[in-house]
Amino acid sequence: MEKSTRAGLVAELIGLLTKGHAHVTFEEACAGLMPALWNKHVPDVPYTVWQLAEHVRITQYDIVEFCLDPKYESPDWPAGYWPAKDATADEIAWQKTLAQIRADRQRFIDLLHTAATDLLAPLPHGTGQTILREAMLIADHTAYHTGEIILVRRLLHAWK
Secondary structure, three states: OOHHHHHHHHHHHHHHHHOOOOOOOHHHHHOOOOHHHHOOOOOOOOOOHHHHHHHHHHHHHHHHHHHHOOOOOOOOOOHHHOOOOOOOOOHHHHHHHHHHHHHHHHHHHHHHHOOOOOOOOOOOOOOOOOHHHHHHHHHHHHHHHHHHHHHHHHHOOOOO
16 A cells, blocks of 8 residues: 555544544543433433443453454453443543543554554454454444443433
C-alpha cells in the first residue's frame, strides 16, 4: 500500500475509533452520569449503563489482545464477554472500566501507527481477520453499545 494511502486510511480509522462523526462518542455517552444511575436497571432492559460499558471494555480488550498476541485465548462466548447480571460498579470500578477502554483503544491506535502493521494482511493466527477488519469491528461494536447506553440513559431520564 502506498505510504500516503496508508496514512490516510490510518487517519480515517483513528477518526472512526475516537470521533462521533454522526453520533456522540462513547465518552460523551458516559459523561456526567450520576453514580446512583450506573447500576440502575430499567424495565425490560437486561443491562445497566455500567454493564454495557464493561461489555465494551471486555470486548475491546479481547479484540486488541487477539491482534497483538498470537497466543491469546478469547473468553467463552457469551458469558466471558459480559459481567454477571447482578454485577455492579462503585466509583473505582466505573473509572477503571473507562480508563481501560481508553488505554486499550490507544494500544490499538499505536498498532495502526506502526509502519510494519499490514492493515490488509490476514492475521497468521486468525481465520481471515485483518487489522483493518478488527478496527472496524471495534468501532462498530462500540457505536452499537454507545447507542444502547444513551437509550438506557433516556429511560432513566438522565440524557440531555
